[in-house]
Amino acid sequence: MRLNSIDILRALTMVFMIWVNDFWTLDNVPKWLLHAKASEDYLGFSDIIFPLFLFIVGLSIPFAINNRLKKGDTRASIAKHILIRSFSLLFIGVFMVNYETAFSEGMIIGKYLWCMLMAFAVFLVWTHYKRSPIPKKWHLPLQIFGVLIFLFLALIYKGGADGEHWMRPQWWGILGLIGWAYLANALIFLYARGNFAIMIAVWILFNVLSVLAQTDFSLELNGGLRYFSTVVGGTIPGLTSAGILASLIFEKYVKTSLKQVYLILTVLGIICLVYALGTRPIWGISKLRATPSWLAVCSAMGFILFAVLHYIADKKKITKWAKIIAPAGTATLTCYMLPYIIYPLRTFVGFTLPDVLNTGVIGLLGSMVFALLVVAITGWLEKKGIKLKL
Secondary structure, eight states: OOOHHHHHHHHHHHHHHHHHHTGGGOBSOOGGGSOOOTTOOOOOGGGGHHHHHHHHHHHHHHHHHHHHHHTTOOHHHHHHHHHHHHHHHHHHHHHHHHHHTBOGGGSTTHHHHHHHHHHHHHHHHHBOGGGSSSOGGGHHHHHHHHHHHHHHHHHHOOBSTTSOBOOOOTTOHHHHHHHHHHHHHHHHHHHTTTOHHHHHHHHHHHHHHHHHTTSTTOOOOOGGGGGGHHHHTOHHHHHHHHHHHHHHHHHHHTTTOHHHHHHHHHHHHHHHHHHHHHHHHHHOOOTTTTOHHHHHHHHHHHHHHHHHHIIIIIISOOOGGGGGGHHHHHSHHHHHHTHHHHHHHHHHHTOOOOGGGGBHHHHHHHHHHHHHHHHHHHHHHHHTTOOBOO
């Protein structure tokens, strides 16, 4: 089963992600649209985009795994697929986050060309070659070439204020965090056989771990185990487990009553919202501090938005309005990677807009046009058979 609502919610989230990621090019952006600072008890519009994407990852997991099981895949083969996908997300995420802290003057090709080559290598390695127009004899050589580019980029990398650091995981980047959340939740769902009670317990557990992370009882991991801190921190995987719970509620009650599905999702959303506001005085609502209140309020949005969009797109079949952004929901990774080619290329050619087009409302509209242009390019590439697939 493929739900239009999930694809549309994914597409909307990706469009808004590209939009808010373009704010760095603008002046006089309203505060309510920006990320809150770590010291602020505040939720900007930019602070809800990434958590909603994590929620959508969770929404998709039950449908994807059950579909593979129906096709006859073994749990071992699905686990292998989950591990490969997760490692791919972590790998790309580490390269992307290190671009942000690259010391351009210390690298023989500069950080902007480094970024373009990184994005190009992603396309070489992870293009869905089976559906591409590229002859089969070139598939493996192109992937090997991509791996060699990654190796070259790693060898020449210098990061930090003076180029004193080599590549480090840092905070894993957006894709890396998605990788950890997907890895933990997908494996648990797979081997728990999608058991409703177990997945509720997992969702609660991640919320408890999120609370503990804000206290003296937080789980401190040392040595190699510290790489799993994202998982034991609870907040990031908790958003994905909330998405899984939403899908399981849908599957469990949809045959009985769709109204009951909407009611349960709405009530869950209200409970999360009340919890978020009630605990706000304790931790505050903060994305950068990954507080339990931020986890709860974003989970609430996920539950309610899924219910609303399902009613619109799947029950009422009103989907034409989302056609323009559809590629962002079906070729999401392609869409996400394109700006990492466009921004450096724009720097190379010296392309700039007049200040008036980078300021205030006009600038915001321009950034939205840019986001829609990226989606259009993604759709064009998809039609040509070029699409990233992990």
